[in-house]
Amino acid sequence: MKYLVVNHVRRFTKMVYKKGEEMVFGRSKFPVSQRWNIQLGAGYVVPEVKVAPVEGSETSEERMIAECRNIAQSACERAVAIGLPAFMLEQEHVSQQTNNPEWAAETTKAQVEVLEKYYDEYGIRVSLRQTPADIRIEERGPGLRGSDYDNNIEETMEACAANGASDLCIESMGGKALSDYGISRGDPRAILFGIGVLGSIDMEYMWNRIVNICKKYDCRPGGDTDCAQANTAMFMAGGLLDKDVSHTMAALARGMGAARSLVAVECGALGPLKDCGYENPIIKAISGVPIAMEGKNAVCAHSDLMGNLTCAVTDVWSNESVYHRQEMGGTTPEVWLQATGFESALMNTALQTGQEEVLRDLYTLTDKYRDPQALILAYDNAHRIGEAIVKYGKDPYLRAREAALEVGKIINEAVDANKLYLTRFERESLDSSLKTIENLPMDSDQFIDECIRAYSRKVPEFNPKNYELEV
Amino acid sequence: MNNIEELESKMDQDFVAVRYNVELEGPAITPEKDPDVQAILPKEEPYRSIAMGVLHGDIDEALNSVKEGLEDGLSPMDVINDGLMKGMDAVNALYTKGFFFLPDLMLSGDAMMEGLKESEKVLGHKSETKGTVVSFVAEGDPHDIGKNLVVMFLRAGGFEAIDLGRDVPNEEVIDAVKEYKPIFMTGTALMTTTMTAFPKIVEEMQENGLEVPAIGCGGGSVRRDFVESFPMSVYGVEAYHTPKLADSIIKDKKTWKEIRKEYSEIVGEFVPEYD
Missing domain, CATH: 1.10.1240.10 (Methionine synthase domain)
Structure with a gap:
């Protein structure tokens, strides 16, 4: 094999969790410790809040610093006001922050000062997650690797780590041109190529660098999410009555996304894996690292069909993102931290009283049959998809393919048992996709060659050189 | 039987989640x-x-x-x-x-x-279309699936769509307006701090004495109140509304002010953002 076997990372070929029911919220096999006395996945769930800088704050460095400081200050005030024992603040960068590493250094420093003050004063356990934006443009030379955009991402990562971030994350975009093409045209081969192959290759490039940066500082490599791909499918699939992308197709993309996002852990990411990665329960089942998730308390950012189910095995509970503005109950950092904070308190009470498995199962059952996308992320099914992935663990293409096939099996079993009902669109889309995927070659090189031939002209942004693939 | 199966067997699913899409969708058609x-x-x-x-x-x-x-x-x-x-x-x-x-x-x-x-x-030359529309993604923003849908809907609706791509500097948008004299423009953005390109573009156009009947702005973080805070602009809710908005400019000579008022009637459906 000429392409994918040049593996510089250790691949997962065995499950860390032997059974799905071993997993529960707040506990992971490999908890993470960070500065400010916080542990993630160590027996308690940590609420997270994330707020997008307001429009106009990008006009100067001073305004951006003030904006980020205000967000941190509001969150800390509310955390103390309602008695939260711990919380995580995440700053997802806007493009201006990542494009100006010196801004990132200063905004991180400003948030660190606020969090540290509250840690010193109240002993509240805090964590500062910094998530630079993936601002690379594939079709603009020199592409994904070594462009000014790419170099700015690396410098910004380092600036955040050097100035006190607890951990670093990213939502990398490799393969997005292909997966966008496939998602909007119902082409499972293009989606598999975009997510399973190109996404995995690009993540390895990105994550080896992030892990090396983190090693130099008291900063942990967090995780990546398939936001650019599987979440695009989920977002476009929308609600039950939307007619853009079938929900079965979105479920297949999610399965492939798990095989892809696992690469961060294989490169050395420790978790908690970033919220927004709805595929995280699958990766937790495989690798045992803690995860962040979002659902019913992320309605400020988008709608999904699994608002409770995503709580079931999470370690950090997030609001995804929200405009920075005033609500009747306070500013949005205050309001949404309160929402995630009280939900985490419920989970922590269950953990303290030995009721965690009951609560986990209730969370799961409220949504399991609401939609195929929810079904496959129920912890028992997430574990099954994990097993499919590690069966072909050494080969990023084959494991993504196998994950998709297992997703299909899980959905079909639930339909046969009269537990889940599909529309004609979902049924046809699943049947034709599975047929296509089953007929794909079992050899990576052959698949890659076929895809390069098939899509180079159709998807003009795609350049195999960005992934070190031979043409 | 493990615990979750036991719990599940006690449930009536209809009290928890209803798949309305399955109930509504009719039989398969050719x-x-x-x-x-x-x-x-x-x-x-x-x-x-x-x-x-x-x-x-x-x-x-x-x-x-x-x-x-x-x-x-x-x-x-x-x-x-x-x-x-x-x-x-x-x-x-x-x-x-x-x-x-x-x-x-x-x-x-x-x-x-x-x-x-x-x-x-x-x-031997480009075929005649209903009109030319310029589409772009705001500077600093790499997210372009929405723009790609808009372009496809416009072309399918008989318009020539000039696709400027993503992360497009404002000057390039201005140059395209000068070159193509579009009847309509579309701009999309996902981030709160990249959508601020839209009012800047409008300002630069005004400084250059340029006018476009309407600029449709949409995308993940974009809100109607923001879009309506500067002139020439219309908040676009769904990608498939775009050719209908363009049609209203060509056929009924609607201005951006009228489109803001009559959005729901123009696209022919209930749009919560406008009602």
């Missing part, structure tokens, strides 16, 4: 048997085959029929208007009724565009 589609599809060959190729989203079927027609001496404009566009009209009818889904529309759009290119080769 696209060409739909009465609206029958009314649109041409009866004569080879126009019918060309339109059917587009309707089926089959590039080869459409392209072969187009090539045969052109070799037989048909006028390329007839091939476009009586074949390709009729097929696309049929697709739009099914999409509007909820029988077709986005992938059907995108594949049909691809088939239509291939047929169009082939016809334009014989024509």
